[in-house]
Amino acid sequence: MIAEIVLKICINVMMEDKKDALFSAPIERLGDWTFDDKVAEVFPDMIKRSVPGYSNIISMIGMLAKRFVKANSNIYDLGCSLGAATLTIRRNIDQENCRIYAIDNSSAMVERCQKHINAYKASTPVDVICADINDLTMQNASMIVLNFTLQFLTPENRQLILNKIYQALNPNGILVLSEKFSFEDSTINELLFDMHYDFKRANGYSELEISQKRSMLENVMITDSIDTHKLRLKHAGFEHINTWFQCFNFGSIIAIKK
Ligand SMILES: C[S@@+](CC[C@H](N)C(=O)[O-])C[C@H]1O[C@@H](n2cnc3c(N)ncnc32)[C@H](O)[C@@H]1O
Numbered sequence: 001m002i003a004e005i006v007l008k009i010c011i012n013v014m015m016e017d018k019k020d021a022l023f024s025a026p027i028e029r030l031g032d033w034t035f036d037d038k039v040a041e042v043f044p045d046m047i048k049r050s051v052p053g054y055s056n057i058i059s060m061i062g063m064l065a066k067r068f069v070k071a072n073s074n075i076y077d078l079g080c081s082l083g084a085a086t087l088t089i090r091r092n093i094d095q096e097n098c099r100i101y102a103i104d105n106s107s108a109m110v111e112r113c114q115k116h117i118n119a120y121k122a123s124t125p126v127d128v129i130c131a132d133i134n135d136l137t138m139q140n141a142s143m144i145v146l147n148f149t150l151q152f153l154t155p156e157n158r159q160l161i162l163n164k165i166y167q168a169l170n171p172n173g174i175l176v177l178s179e180k181f182s183f184e185d186s187t188i189n190e191l192l193f194d195m196h197y198d199f200k201r202a203n204g205y206s207e208l209e210i211s212q213k214r215s216m217l218e219n220v221m222i223t224d225s226i227d228t229h230k231l232r233l234k235h236a237g238f239e240h241i242n243t244w245f246q247c248f249n250f251g252s253i254i255a256i257k258k
């Protein structure tokens with residue numbers, strides 16, 4: 001119990017939230033969004049203030065790990081950023097002979113992620129790898145996490161990686177797929193996107209910050225509907241698929257292999 005509290009304090013200190021003010025002043029030429037050093041530096045604050053339910057999803061990935069991770073298997077955290085999902089998985093599992101692979105193609109993220117992982121001792125080894133998840137070979141997996149990562153892949157690569165994930169999972173293995181969603185019903189779409197902007201305003205972001213970030217993300221983050229995600233997962237082979245969390249236009253789907 002005491003060890004757990006100390007661990008939580010350490011994690012908060014390590015993941016100390018430097019305030020995101022990256023887009024608070026006008027930027028003359030807004031380029032496309034990248035996960036560069038500046039973004040990596042403020043990422044814990046940015047993602048918590050930008051994604052409704054992010055902290056809940058991270059905690060609950062830990063709960064899912066406790067239930068689904070099996071001894072002698074691999075866990076993959078695809079697009080791991082600073083390793084929040086990896087850390088919660090590692091804290092929640094005690095099965096023998098498991099290995100977590102935390103993969104991201106941003107060197108700024110991977111360098112920081114490795115430091116966070118090194119900061120705590122735990123029995124499950126973690127390999128932090130700087131790589132494109134499209135090029136990855138995965139195998140013998142009991143759990144795979146795509147926590148707000150698939151939306152940054154090209155639409156063509158989305159089906160390909162889900163196919164690979166299904167093949168890499170063992171029977172009763174789980175994929176956790178969290179995404180920003182779009183909605184076919186335009187009234188609902190507008191409402192939930194507006195509610196998300198209200199959420200950002202309530203978390204201290206200005207109209208300028210919201211609009212500059214939105215235009216930077218426009219070409220690189222393409223959202224799909226929940227139905228499109230479910231269809232892709234079905235196409236990949238998943239037998240059990242359901243949304244388990246949603247807040248406005250953000251949410252998470254679980255897909256389980258029979
Ligand atoms: C929104 S962040 C993910 C947040 C993280 N999963 C978490 O739970 O805190 C998206 C991440 O995906 C990474 N990414 C995007 N495309 C990628 C690719 N093709 N291969 C590897 N990583 C990728 C980005 O560098 C970024 O760190």
Ligand SMILES: O=C(O)C(=O)C[C@]1(C(=O)O)C=C[C@@H](O)C=C1
Binds near residue numbers: 047050148
């Ligand atoms: O749509 C937004 O405003 C977002 O900030 C979304 C989002 C995401 O879902 O990944 C985009 C980039 C940042 O990594 C954090 C959050």
